[in-house]
Amino acid sequence: MTNKTKIINGKLFVPDQPVIPFIEGDGIGKDITGPSQRVLDAAVAKAYGDEKRLIWKEVLAGEKAYKETGNYLPQETLDAFKEHLVGIKGPLQTPVGEGIRSLNVALRQTLDLYVCLRPVRWFKGVPSPIRYPSMVDMHIFRENTEDIYAGIEYMAGNDKSKKFRDFLINEMGVDKIRFPESSSFGVKPISKDGSVRLTKAAIEYAILRKLPSVTIVHKGNIMKFTEGAFKNWSYDLAETEFKLQTFTWRQYEKIREEKGQLDADKALDEAKKDGKVIVKDCITDAFLQESLLHPWDHSVIATMNLNGDYISDQLAAMVGGIGISPGANINYQSGYAIFEATHGTAPNIAGTGKANPGSLILSGVMMLEYLGWDEAAEHVYDAMEHVFAKRKVTSDLHSQMEGATLLTTSEFADEIIKNMH
Numbered sequence: 001m002t003n004k005t006k007i008i009n010g011k012l013f014v015p016d017q018p019v020i021p022f023i024e025g026d027g028i029g030k031d032i033t034g035p036s037q038r039v040l041d042a043a044v045a046k047a048y049g050d051e052k053r054l055i056w057k058e059v060l061a062g063e064k065a066y067k068e069t070g071n072y073l074p075q076e077t078l079d080a081f082k083e084h085l086v087g088i089k090g091p092l093q094t095p096v097g098e099g100i101r102s103l104n105v106a107l108r109q110t111l112d113l114y115v116c117l118r119p120v121r122w123f124k125g126v127p128s129p130i131r132y133p134s135m136v137d138m139h140i141f142r143e144n145t146e147d148i149y150a151g152i153e154y155m156a157g158n159d160k161s162k163k164f165r166d167f168l169i170n171e172m173g174v175d176k177i178r179f180p181e182s183s184s185f186g187v188k189p190i191s192k193d194g195s196v197r198l199t200k201a202a203i204e205y206a207i208l209r210k211l212p213s214v215t216i217v218h219k220g221n222i223m224k225f226t227e228g229a230f231k232n233w234s235y236d237l238a239e240t241e242f243k244l245q246t247f248t249w250r251q252y253e254k255i256r257e258e259k260g261q262l263d264a265d266k267a268l269d270e271a272k273k274d275g276k277v278i279v280k281d282c283i284t285d286a287f288l289q290e291s292l293l294h295p296w297d298h299s300v301i302a303t304m305n306l307n308g309d310y311i312s313d314q315l316a317a318m319v320g321g322i323g324i325s326p327g328a329n330i331n332y333q334s335g336y337a338i339f340e341a342t343h344g345t346a347p348n349i350a351g352t353g354k355a356n357p358g359s360l361i362l363s364g365v366m367m368l369e370y371l372g373w374d375e376a377a378e379h380v381y382d383a384m385e386h387v388f389a390k391r392k393v394t395s396d397l398h399s400q401m402e403g404a405t406l407l408t409t410s411e412f413a414d415e416i417i418k419n420m421h
Contacts (some may be wrong), residue, residue, distance in 0.1 A: 003017050003018055004084055004085075005019075005084055007362060012335055012372070015089045016052045016053075016057050018055065019057050019256070020055065020084070021058075021077075021084055021087035022056055022060070022062045022087060023059055023060070023077070024064060025089075025092055025094055026062045026063045026345040026349075027344070027345025027346050028346045028349060028355035029077070030090075030350070030353050032358075035357045035410050035412070035413030037056055037364075038414075039380060039417060040367075041053070041054060042379075043379040044373065046379050047375040047378075047421050053372065055307075057080065058409065059077040059080045059081070059087075059213070059238055060076075061073050061103055064175075065162075067229075073106055073242055075293070077330075078111070081336065081338060084184075085157070085334075085335045086337050086372060087336065087337075087339070089339070089340045090340075090341050091344055092104055093345045093347075095412075098193060105371060108145060108329050111329050111336045112145060112331050113337070114198060114330075114331055115144060115198060115201050115329065115330045115332065116145075116146050116305075117139065117142075117205075117329075117330055118142065118326070119138070119326060120138045120139070120319055120327065122134055122319040122320070122324075123324070123384055124385060124410075125141040125388040125389045126388050128320060130318050133318060133319055135296045136295045136318050137295075138300070138301055139205065139206075139211070139299065139304065140303070140315065142303055143194060143195070143198045143200045146191060146305060147188055147189070147190060147305035148186055148188055148306050151189070154186075161183075161185060166176070166303070175197075178385065188223070189324060190226040190230055196237050198353055198409070199233070199237050199302045200241070201332050202243050202301075202302040203245075203277060204332075207245050212272070213296045214280075215280055215281065215282055215299075215300070215301050216282070216302050217282055217284055217301055217303040218281060218283065218304070219284045219307070220283075221283055227307075231281050234279070234281075235382060238279040242266055242277075247277075247279070248278075249280040249281060252264050252268055271383055284303075288389065291311070312342070316342070322342055322343045323356035324345070324359055324363075326339070326359055326363040326365065327339070327340050327342040327359075327363055328340070328366050337370055339362060339364060339370075340363055341360040343359055353408035356393075356396050358394075361380065362380075364380075365381065371375055382420070382421065383416045383418075384419075387419055390405075392407055393405060393407060394406075394408070396413050410420075
């Protein structure tokens with residue numbers, strides 16, 4: 001029997017012993033990778049005995065790759081992810097002043113991993129700056145390949161910047177560049193194709209998990225033809241392809257204009273009773289406030305790349321910080337998926353035992369869910385709840401918790417394994 005994960009007609013087929021390519025990562029990557037793998041292996045064994053297991057295959061990227069191959073992102077690494085579809089990675093340090101703009105972005109762009117998925121949930125006992133962190137249960141779908149992160153930029157003073165500036169002024173009649181001689185430029189591509197496939201993944205995720213809403217987060221009041229278009233294309237998709245499973249705020253507003261407030265409220269209530277996903281939108285700055293004041297009003301978030309970057313970090317801070325925030329980069333069409341620690345390389349604490357492996361462990365749990373191994377995933381969630389409730393934590397959380405027991409990176413992983421009941 002093959003040990004390669006495959007996608008056939010849009011469905012993932014996973015063998016009992018899939019090969020999982022992994023990148024150790026830079027800085028604390030070496031500290032957290034082994035303990036995280038031990039937790040995932042223990043959860044799989046607990047759930048399935050000898051029936052299933054993960055076959056780990058190390059592939060190189062970052063500083064380790066450069067030292068061994070002279071290349072920060074070898075072709076062999078990309079080939080391994082393409083061959084086995086599903087993998088996981090530690091944090092990578094982007095080379096300064098040379099080579100690839102960002103190794104993480106390069107992986108996403110090369111494999112067209114158009115969804116950056118960041119689920120945000122609170123574990124009891126973890127310190128939080130908000131009053132009701134238990135109300136936070138959000139799933140961020142951040143578009144991963146377009147927007148400012150596409151990397152189309154021109155530095156002030158160079159020939160390309162001057163050529164671009166002259167084109168805008170002389171060919172396009174742009175007269176709104178305040179300081180043309182000293183301006184740098186960035187281009188923000190937002191396509192209908194990219195917007196629709198992102199929102200489609202978000203709505204399907206909400207339907208599959210029986211989540212109540214999808215919030216389209218945008219700045220369309222100002223950027224009308226990029227972020228505003230993203231909102232409109234997303235609503236168009238919901239009202240056509242998912243018209244039997246969703247009810248949109250745009251439909252609500254239309255009913256209110258034509259028939260009045262009572263009829264609109266009645267239609268919304270009926271949609272909720274029928275279990276339809278409510279698709280709504282929110283301006284980005286308002287959402288940053290809304291998510292703090294009324295987190296229970298938002299479940300799945302669909303947004304563009306730059307907005308998603310801000311939102312992901314704020315929501316992570318609401319439930320304990322990026323040290324326990326998981327993430328994944330997924331192409332639901334090809335099946336390619338790379339799960340990752342969402343924090344940085346923290347070289348100042350590398351090798352000290354202070355690193356929190358929680359982000360990588362929980363990203364591994366997302367990987368188990370993606371593979372369809374939900375029983376193993378639940379073992380880790382349950383065990384982490386017990387460990388946090390006992391206030392046994394690594395250095396980052398220990399400094400915020402009174403009466404907590406300080407654990408090293410490895411000890412924290414051992415404690416999770418012990419609490420798998």
